[in-house]
Amino acid sequence: MEKVKYKKVLLKLSGEALAGDEGTGIDEKTMNDICDSIKKLYDMNVKISIVVGGGNFWRGKYGKNMVKTTADYMGMLATVMNSLALQDAIEKRGIAVRVQTAIEMRQIAEPFIQRKAERHLEKDRVVIFSCGTGHPFFSTDTTAALRAAEMNVDAILVAKTIDGVYNADPKVDKEAKKYDHITYQEILEKDLKVMDSTAISLCKDNNIPLVVFAMSDPENIVRAVKGENIGTYVD
Numbered sequence: 001m002e003k004v005k006y007k008k009v010l011l012k013l014s015g016e017a018l019a020g021d022e023g024t025g026i027d028e029k030t031m032n033d034i035c036d037s038i039k040k041l042y043d044m045n046v047k048i049s050i051v052v053g054g055g056n057f058w059r060g061k062y063g064k065n066m067v068k069t070t071a072d073y074m075g076m077l078a079t080v081m082n083s084l085a086l087q088d089a090i091e092k093r094g095i096a097v098r099v100q101t102a103i104e105m106r107q108i109a110e111p112f113i114q115r116k117a118e119r120h121l122e123k124d125r126v127v128i129f130s131c132g133t134g135h136p137f138f139s140t141d142t143t144a145a146l147r148a149a150e151m152n153v154d155a156i157l158v159a160k161t162i163d164g165v166y167n168a169d170p171k172v173d174k175e176a177k178k179y180d181h182i183t184y185q186e187i188l189e190k191d192l193k194v195m196d197s198t199a200i201s202l203c204k205d206n207n208i209p210l211v212v213f214a215m216s217d218p219e220n221i222v223r224a225v226k227g228e229n230i231g232t233y234v235d
Contacts, residue, residue: 005227006154008047012144015055017215035089037221049127051144054078072136083130096125102134141195145202155209157224163214164232181233210234
């Protein structure tokens with residue numbers, strides 16, 4: 001059995017991570033690559049929960065002329081589509097999966113119940129948390145931090161389109177420098193856009209480390225769990 005640093009993790013996937021190079025929708029190859037890596041974690045006896053965004057379908061900010069709450073609820077529904085797609089792809093690999101939603105839709109998934117989610121993990125099921133926190137004005141970053149605290153995970157694995165935390169946007173500033181290690185306090189003080197400030201504060205208050213890495217290579221999920229030096233470590 002391969003040694004792992006983190007035995008219980010929450011994987012935070014952006015919606016864009018599922019879209020691949022297309023930028024929107026769900027790319028089948030990208031989805032399969034991600035789920036193959038999740039299967040490797042499962043085979044290493046890692047307890048896995050997932051929070052996925054909905055940006056490949058909809059973001060609250062897209063509703064420029066909408067009431068904010070309406071636009072945000074639409075974003076929550078987008079996360080359900082991604083969660084169901086993930087569930088289907090992971091189940092095809094012989095793994096039991098449960099989707100739990102913060103907004104009840106019983107014909108589609110279970111409502112979020114903390115103790116039930118814990119029981120699923122104990123039974124070696126993957127749990128996917130959907131619909132954000134169930135409230136507008138909160139991002140799926142905040143959801144990831146909240147669910148990670150509730151599930152008492154060892155770390156949050158943050159899969160992004162860039163390969164770690166930088167002092168500036170590397171897509172805009174070619175002189176931007178990557179951090180191998182940074183503290184939550186530094187992120188807040190420097191206003192670095194890793195996760196939103198609510199999520200960072202939640203992680204800081206609950207002592208949950210982050211491993212931030214690029215999703216361009218799904219094998220990074222496995223490397224992160226093993227504790228290899230990839231991306232940026234935040235504590």
